[in-house]
Amino acid sequence: MTTMTASPLGRLGRLMVDNPLVPLILLLGALIGILALLNPAILSMFWAGNTIKIAIPLAMLAACQTLTMLTGGIDLSVGTVATIAAFVTATLAPLTGVPAAVALALGCAVIVGLANGFGIAICRVHPLIMTLGTALIATGCLLVYQRHVIATGVLIPDVLIWLGTGRSYGLPNSLALFLPFAILIIWAQRRSGFGRLLYAIGANEAAARMSGVRVWQVQFTLYSLSSIIAGVTGLLYLGQIKTASLSLALPLDLPSVAAAVVGGTSIFGGRGGFGGTIVGALILTVMTTMLTLLQMPEGGRRILFGLIILAVTALLVRLTDRS
């Protein structure tokens, strides 16, 4: 275009688009501030550690959403995959020992991922439908499996309990898993060929194809990777919750999408990143604490939850449109 005369608002908008972390962290700060006003006693190192501990599984599942959403996809099977991995580990551990149980559990996760990859990459089914479908089938399989193993008893590996609930120096041990994970993802999304291709496919799949990218290879790998991440999250979550239930991680399914969306990743692909998602997961976790504190009934809590997601995204869209 002709001239670039930046208005202050326009400049602010562009800053926020290029760096959505700033407004997100401000929002997180504001939420913590409100929480402090509501109950000054709650803020402590223990509380902070606890919040991080709760946010980590959510952030890891939201990593699946972030990566798939960068390509314009979504993975709604992550809650189910995490649940299956957790349940299989807990029920097989007494029979086969922990390493074999974990391996089998992750194997189950990979199978779901391969099924997703096949449907999405080869048959070109919309990811939303494909992953909902595999989640439905996988849940059915889990129910059938559960009838056959119910007698064997449940064992939750100590390693997972240490990782899920333990603390070192006041910080949750799960950070030992999460920090390397987060660094790897954030590095990979910009500085690895695979990460760049995720953005490219999301921004313009035809262009990626014409540049020599075999899109199916990327998608197949992506959805398998997503399921593996979900499976690992399931193991971590098992250690955190310490019960093997058939709906263990299912309540995290939609919040994981919400965390990625609130974190500034565009659901249409090509924009966003895991950095924002981590903050998004923290925001959602703090919000949940706040609502519990306010003793809001379950219904009201969900309404507020929905409205906040809507408001945050609307704000970000307003800002990106200003460019």
Next chain:
Amino acid sequence: MRRLIETNGWTIGLGLLLALLLLATRLIQPDFGTSGLDSLARAALPFALATVGMAVVVIAGGIDLSVAAMMAVASVTGAVLMDGASDGQAVLAVIAVLALGLAMGALNGALIVLTRVTDIVVTLAMLFVWQGVALLVLNAPGGGAAPWLRALVAGGITLPGVPAGLTGWLPRGVVFLTAVTALIWLPVARSKLGLMIYAIGSDASAAFRSGVPVGRTRIAAYAIGGLFAALGGLSVTMGTGIGEPIPGPYLLASVAAVVLGGVVLGGGRGGLLGPILAVFVLRTVRMDLTLLSVDPNVAAIVEGTIMVAVVMFGAVLATRGRGA
């Protein structure tokens, strides 16, 4: 023109598939008859109405993830209003619920238009909101339903002066479904609004440049979707006699049926008959599995696999079609 035949071919194929499945049902269970059809129709009704609502929105180029949650709101609102009410009051309650459905759908649409946030995100957020509303209205299954309303979808059709044997096999649920769908959709489809709904789904920017009020049309499509969701919610209450605050499995089922019914995700193409037939195909499969005394969990796996396989097959066909 060829596409028209192709689209109709798909619908006809679904009809044939349904006939085959019903025939198979008869083979599995030789005494399958009027009562079997009736229970099939009643089980399929909420699914069918959810699917119709979803189909209208998808044709307009959108998607409404909150359809099951809106059904829950309608179901509990209807059940609470009708609990202990007279027949006359129940009529008012039904009207109120339908108006509520229109309003919920219109609100979804308006939020999409006004906030310029994508439909998936808005309706995902509204999914939480409507779930919450349903729980606030009624936090456990309860309420009631007017007997005449329940009778509307139970049993076969009886016409005065016509022997029951002639019409008795036709489930009221099917007639109810056909009637409300035709009553709402046909006037819309015949009007310019119908054209505009297809137009914005097919190419929103071309529609805008042709002078179509894209925003208002989108809101109208979501409102119609909401109306059908309200009818679906009412049909849940009609079937069980109580209100259900927890959304049923209607979201995935309606999306699958819409796709199976030949409506292209992304909009602009397809009709309502295909998706309705698709719902009955999927429900019949489920019923057949039950009749074969398959473990319900295994039946769920089989049903899910069929849905996914059909969707995959459809996607492969669509890709081939684009490539040729």
Next chain:
Amino acid sequence: MPDAAPPTAILDAKGVAKRFGAVQALRDASLKVDRGQVVALMGANGAGKSTFVKILTGVLRPDSGHVRIRGRDSSVASPAGARRSGLVPVYQEPSLIPDLSVADNLRLGDTPADPFRHWAGELGLPDLRPDAMIRSLSLASLRIVDLARALAIEPDVLLLDELTAALPTDLVDRVLRVVRAQADAGRAVIYISHRFTEIAAICDRATVLRDGLTVGDLAIEAGIEERIVELMLGGTVAAATTGTRGARSRATDVPRLRVRGLATGTRLSDVSFDLGKGEVLGVVALEGQGQDELFDVLAGNRRANAGTVEVDGRPAVFTDPADAIAAGLTLVPGDRAQALLMSRPVRENIALPLLARPRRWGAIRMRDEAARVTRAIERLQIDTRAQGEVRRLSGGNQQKVTIARWIARGVQTLLLFDPTRGIDIRTKNQIYALVRDLADQGAAVLFYTSELAEVRLACDRAVVIFNGRAVDVIDAKDADEPTLMRAAYGLSEATGVST
């Protein structure tokens, strides 16, 4: 309507300004169109022309200034409002609904059917079926349908945006005649085009935009092109780069690309040619003669039904664009929106092909990438002041990015499909020079162009395709427009130039 049309302007836009965030797209644009006149609206890319058009047609609202139609202030806020006040646009992108039939599209815009049929016939589509799906029509037919629909409303002002850009030459003549006749019948036409021949043929005046300002309003007369170019470029008149290319010395032994009897689909039936290293081979064809399919096959987008392609003497079959790229055949498609990642930075766009293969999925060598990208940007003189997303670049710079991508990877065989369509003259000249430069360094270039004059400017030879067959090969020195035109219509006999 009064018998004697009043002399006042039927459309009068004054002092129109518009800002998008940081970008002042229009400062002071004006346009006056009288009854009975065809006025050309001209401007290089980035001059603000498309913004001005959007304001005139009610898609955007101006920040200041006014648009008057028939003397009435038209504060049109929507395309529907602009229509009501008598201005009907025909855009570069046809505004037809793909999934509706022709008849339904007419109904959607309240277009009377009978006049539409008349105009469709007049414009060369007499047997258009009203129940034909828009999706099934060719781009050229869509343009005609769109124009016929506009004419059927009998608008006071007709705005035609790059109407002939995708039309075959025979249709262009018809369209131009009809447009001129509209003006002669007392209507007004705003005509937007990059083609001077068309402007000379039908326009009365030309209004020139530069940097969001109206910088000139000229009567069309002989030799006005120079003056218009001067105004568009802002004083720095580009020396006419009409140096004709002699036939190059061709590689004697194995050509880079040897195509024999290639056929696919219904349009491409028998095309053969050789493309040597260091050669720029033009492809000349009217719309829809099979050139799209030819490029698609060569780029791996679709399979050939018959015929062979050899690259450096080895037979090649491509099932995916990745195969073609591996063989060194790289495509710059006609539609740059198809090739670009609009929401990503220039760097990621240019580096994309470097990362495509799975063994490059790991860590990116950032320094190597930066060096390659910078070299490509400098070589193409891409203006990257608008940092960030590619969508913020001007059209000409976007087009350069689509080419830079392959420069960064290393060019062996470049397939250019109408790379200069709809971009400004300065960028066009840069592209010609670049193509020549690449060829001099040993690359082979296949260059389809819809502007016949470009053959002399950029190519060594040109293969002419008519009705799916290669009918002629013409040396650049003989490739004047009449010769090419005759060949493209399948009129000339083979001139005997050896391949």
